[in-house]
Amino acid sequence: MYRMNQTERLENYYNVLDFPQSVFVGEDGRLTGTWVMGNNYRVKSSYYGGYPYGYLKRIKALFPDKKNILHLFSGQVDKEIFDGKTIDINPKNNPDIVGDAHKLSEYFKEEFDLILADPPYSIEDCDHYGTSMVKRNIILKECIKILKKGGHVVWLDQVLPMYRKNELKVIGYIGMVKSTNHRFRVITIFEKV
Numbered sequence: 211m212y213r214m215n216q217t218e219r220l221e222n223y224y225n226v227l228d229f230p231q232s233v234f235v236g237e238d239g240r241l242t243g244t245w246v247m248g249n250n251y252r253v254k255s256s257y258y259g260g261y262p263y264g265y266l267k268r269i270k271a272l273f274p275d276k277k278n279i280l281h282l283f284s285g286q287v288d289k290e291i292f293d294g295k296t297i298d299i300n301p302k303n304n305p306d307i308v309g310d311a312h313k314l315s316e317y318f319k320e321e322f323d324l325i326l327a328d329p330p331y332s333i334e335d336c337d338h339y340g341t342s343m344v345k346r347n348i349i350l351k352e353c354i355k356i357l358k359k360g361g362h363v364v365w366l367d368q369v370l371p372m373y374r375k376n377e378l379k380v381i382g383y384i385g386m387v388k389s390t391n392h393r394f395r396v397i398t399i400f401e402k403v
Contacts, residue, residue, distance in 0.1 A: 219241070241399060278322050278323045279295070280294055282329075294326070321361070326364070347371055350400075361402050362399060376401040379403055
């Protein structure tokens, strides 16, 4: 099965989207750069902590080859932009599966091409979501169990979760800025080895 390389992903990104070149393939082969998301509030979801406007379009442009996708900590996802299965602990968000991200392999026996994760970043966020803080390293281990070899985890967070280099390799770091008085986040792109 053919797999896109970093250069092909980036070329597709710039062909699909009309953005200034702010992401590049570094000497180490990783995607590196910064996304300035702006102050656009035209997202369909009024969900606290939802993806910023344009985020899913950018991820889809980087991963046009991915078909079997999981939105982890889904909240409310605009599936018209980037379809996939959703899992969330809160039933009011209407996920496909109401469940605990610490137990992904109990819910899914299939293997995903791509997992998009945007966990709560702080205790304050957890208060808004009505949940407890997540154990990132455990969840990332669960992601590995349900991810195809060569599949990707796109982890949006303020911290880099612990991982084992013999299971995952980092193929990208993209800083993300929304606008003033918003958090600076990093998109870490992992590939299963």
